[in-house]
Amino acid sequence: MDAAASLLRELTPEQRQAVTHVTGPLLVLAGAGSGKTLVITRRLAYLVAHGIAAESILAVTFTNKAAREMKERIGRQVPADRLWVSTFHSFAARVLRREIHPLDYPSSFSIYDEADRAAVVAAVARELGIDTDLVPPAAVAAAISRAKNDLVSPREFEDRAVGHFAEQAARIYVRYEHSMKSAGALDFDDLLLKLRELLREHAGVRERWCRRFEYLLVDEYQDTNAIQYELVHLLAAAHRNLCVTGDPDQAIYTWRGADIRNILRFERDFPDARVIKLERNFRSAANILKAADAVIAHNVHRKLKRLYTDAPDGARLLVIGAFSEADEARAAVRLVAEHVAEGGRLRDAAVFFRTNALSRSLERAFLEAAIPYDVVGTVAFFERREIKDVLAYLRLVANPADDLSLLRALNTPPRGIGARTVEHLRSFAMTTGLTLRAVLDRIEDVPGLRPGPRRALLAFRALLVDVAARAAAGPVGDLIAHLIDALDFADHLARQAGPRAEECLENVQELLASAREFERRAGGSDLVSYLEDVALVSQADLYGGTEDRVSLMTIHNAKGLEFDLVVLVACEEGMLPHIRSIQSGADAIEEERRLCYVALTRARRRVCLIHAATRTVAGLLGSPRMPSRFLNEIPPEVLECRSTHRWCDPLPETPAPDAAPAPDARAAVAGPPAPELEPGQLVRHELFGLGRVVRLEGRGRGRKVRVRFHTAGERLLVVEYARLVAVT
DNA sequence: CGGATGGTTCTTTTT
DNA sequence: GAACCATCCG
Numbered sequence: 126m127d128a129a130a131s132l133l134r135e136l137t138p139e140q141r142q143a144v145t146h147v148t149g150p151l152l153v154l155a156g157a158g159s160g161k162t163l164v165i166t167r168r169l170a171y172l173v174a175h176g177i178a179a180e181s182i183l184a185v186t187f188t189n190k191a192a193r194e195m196k197e198r199i200g201r202q203v204p205a206d207r208l209w210v211s212t213f214h215s216f217a218a219r220v221l222r223r224e225i226h227p228l229d230y231p232s233s234f235s236i237y238d239e240a241d242r243a244a245v246v247a248a249v250a251r252e253l254g255i256d257t258d259l260v261p262p263a264a265v266a267a268a269i270s271r272a273k274n275d276l277v278s279p280r281e282f283e284d285r286a287v288g289h290f291a292e293q294a295a296r297i298y299v300r301y302e303h304s305m306k307s308a309g310a311l312d313f314d315d316l317l318l319k320l321r322e323l324l325r326e327h328a329g330v331r332e333r334w335c336r337r338f339e340y341l342l343v344d345e346y347q348d349t350n351a352i353q354y355e356l357v358h359l360l361a362a363a364h365r366n367l368c369v370t371g372d373p374d375q376a377i378y379t380w381r382g383a384d385i386r387n388i389l390r391f392e393r394d395f396p397d398a399r400v401i402k403l404e405r406n407f408r409s410a411a412n413i414l415k416a417a418d419a420v421i422a423h424n425v426h427r428k429l430k431r432l433y434t435d436a437p438d439g440a441r442l443l444v445i446g447a448f449s450e451a452d453e454a455r456a457a458v459r460l461v462a463e464h465v466a467e468g469g470r471l472r473d474a475a476v477f478f479r480t481n482a483l484s485r486s487l488e489r490a491f492l493e494a495a496i497p498y499d500v501v502g503t504v505a506f507f508e509r510r511e512i513k514d515v516l517a518y519l520r521l522v523a524n525p526a527d528d529l530s531l532l533r534a535l536n537t538p539p540r541g542i543g544a545r546t547v548e549h550l551r552s553f554a555m556t557t558g559l560t561l562r563a564v565l566d567r568i569e570d571v572p573g574l575r576p577g578p579r580r581a582l583l584a585f586r587a588l589l590v591d592v593a594a595r596a597a598a599g600p601v602g603d604l605i606a607h608l609i610d611a612l613d614f615a616d617h618l619a620r621q622a623g624p625r626a627e628e629c630l631e632n633v634q635e636l637l638a639s640a641r642e643f644e645r646r647a648g649g650s651d652l653v654s655y656l657e658d659v660a661l662v663s664q665a666d667l668y669g670g671t672e673d674r675v676s677l678m679t680i681h682n683a684k685g686l687e688f689d690l691v692v693l694v695a696c697e698e699g700m701l702p703h704i705r706s707i708q709s710g711a712d713a714i715e716e717e718r719r720l721c722y723v724a725l726t727r728a729r730r731r732v733c734l735i736h737a738a739t740r741t742v743a744g745l746l747g748s749p750r751m752p753s754r755f756l757n758e759i760p761p762e763v764l765e766c767r768s769t770h771r772w773c774d775p776l777p778e779t780p781a782p783d784a785a786p787a788p789d790a791r792a793a794v795a796g797p798p799a800p801e802l803e804p805g806q807l808v809r810h811e812l813f814g815l816g817r818v819v820r821l822e823g824r825g826r827g828r829k830v831r832v833r834f835h836t837a838g839e840r841l842l843v844v845e846y847a848r849l850v851a852v853t
Numbered sequence: 854c855g856g857a858t859g860g861t862t863c864t865t866t867t868t
Numbered sequence: 869g870a871a872c873c874a875t876c877c878g
Binding site: 855856857858859860861863864 | 870
Binding site: 187188189212213214215238239314316317377378380381479480481482536539541542543544545546577578620621661662679680681682700703704705706716720742 | 865866867868
């Protein structure tokens with residue numbers, strides 16, 4: 126029992142209670158920074174240490190990354206290989222692979238992401254001859270998603286439809302479902318819905334999984350939606366060994382169907398539930414906590430909760446007024462540079478923003494300052510065009526009914542199959558009720574094809590047959606490598622992507638590497654599970670290498686993370702709270718306030734809030750901007766206000782050697798030793814690609830190098846930070 | 854058919 | 869500023 130005893134070390138009495146609670150319902154209301162993750166991992170390890178079989182435990186987290194980390198942490202204390210830790214969506218997909226048969230789907234079903242759904246909606250709208258100006262596909266896609274979350278079937282949707290948009294959306298919804306079904310495809314909402322259907326209507330399946338998982342834990346319960354709520358209750362109904370954790374003040378996903386009431390009514394759902402509040406904050410300096418507390422206190426619809434800390438006040442929160450977004454970005458860079466100069470590491474600093482578009486000016490500024498950064502999920506890796514192109518072939522092989530993937534692969538790279546040919550194929554498919562893949566097999570019967578396209582189609586079919594054979598024979602990595610080769614993909618990218626070709630090719634190489642990595646991690650190379658893995662990665666999953674870089678991300682992506690320094694940009698009316706929320710009313714404003722709360726409580730030591738007086742939105746300079754109302758909600762005594770004109774120039778100097786950061790931090794920032802540089806030397810920069818050294822300037826730590834990059838133009842970089850690699 | 858060109862229209866947050 | 873489109877020409 127030594128292992129079990131060590132699991133209780135260094136816990137507060139409340140934390141200990143939560144960890145040692147074994148049977149029956151448990152609600153852990155965990156304030157920001159109160160050690161929630163610690164409690165969850167310790168508790169799961171505690172269960173295993175007390176003889177509960179790991180495979181009978183299911184833990185649901187918000188991202189796959191959180192799942193992986195949690196599993197790893199537990200694994201350090203007890204054997205955790207057989208523990209199921211995953212997101213709702215991954216969990217659903219995993220169960221459906223084994224159980225979906227009664228719903229008349231193939232177990233190799235495709236998973237369609239948001240972009241795929243939009244494409245299907247657009248295609249369906251076109252088929253139905255619907256004017257996409259009056260009925261925008263994006264709005265229809267959103268309406269369909271909302272309907273699914275509210276358990277509204279296409280038929281019910283149709284019955285309720287009032288007005289042109291709703292009526293047309295209803296027609297599209299009906300046809301969309303049909304199209305998904307015949308493609309053997311599920312969208313994100315379907316994953317949860319189909320699992321719900323199975324558990325409700327197929328007693329055998331229900332019993333199997335309810336018996337299998339005797340202990341359930343759901344993290345971030347405040348952000349579960351109605352279907353997730355129902356799934357949890359279906360699975361826990363028999364044994365009621367259900368632990369949920371969360372914080373209503375950190376609910377930031379109501380816009381996609383999450384319902385805070387799920388967590389608020391837990392005690393009513395389970396009157397005998399044990400409720401444990403974790404209110405002591407171990408993360409933030411007291412001033413930061415005071416500010417966050419004061420802001421969130423303005424929310425009316427709220428369960429009262431008080432966070433406290435023994436930590437010292439720390440610095441005041443810095444509020445900076447900038448002129449423009451460029452000015453703001455420079456201020457952010459300067460703050461990060463100062464953090465490093467004071468001995469901090471880049472990986473302990475983060476810049477948060479409300480919308481993705483705001484990352485651009487920041488990226489430019491950090492690039493210019495040659496400070497390495499990581500952007501979490503701007504264009505998510507797996508949504509890149511070249512990646513989706515390659516994956517389309519794999520998806521098609523895994524699920525030949527997947528028409529969307531076929532259409533994508535059909536003429537990428539261009540092989541002489543144009544819109545007219547596609548129309549012939551589609552109308553033949555429509556009249557015969559065949560999938561496009563099946564139409565290819567009967568290409569001889571398709572009327573109206575000219576010899577050129579017909580030959581191209583035959584070649585395409587032969588390619589698919591070849592790829593399918595290889596898929597059956599070898600690992601996914603080999604398959605991708607073969608595809609890149611067989612498609613002449615490098616050549617294709619060079620033609621299609623122009624100056625970005627190299628970057629695209631690198632992405633494709635990265636895909637190959639990730640497939641190999643998957644083979645290692647999963648210990649197998651099953652194509653279907655690889656594609657599932659790919660489809661369900663979240664933006665946050667791809668973030669967080671071991672490298673020392675400053676993090677740039679949306680507040681939503683910051684959930685669950687913590688940093689010494691947090692810079693929050695665009696603290697303006699219209700951005701935070703966002704204009705759309707201002708327009709949609711009080712509840713939306715409260716969610717924006719929770720976002721602000723989440724942002725503030727990520728910080729351990731230092732918070733800087735920046736607002737700009739002007740900002741270009743959609744290429745246009747907007748009207749003057751007001752500082753965010755949330756800034757006014759912070760008590761002035763914990764604030765320090767500045768404007769950039771007294772403060773921001775001159776630009777940050779590289780710290781002098783004697784004022785240098787601690788050796789370990791410096792080493793981390795500097796990375797590998799700089800290569801010997803001289804004019805004419807060919808070098809590679811991680812972001813700018815290949816270039817040639819023009820000139821060296823200065824000496825010592827501040828030494829700079831001017832490089833003319835093939836694609837990124839000429840740039841002046843600090844040698845120490847630029848991480849140039851000499852190319853011979 | 855495919856690539857290039859120029860015009861138009863957006864931008865909240867994401868599993 | 870970029871992503872998406874419609875249109876035109878080789």
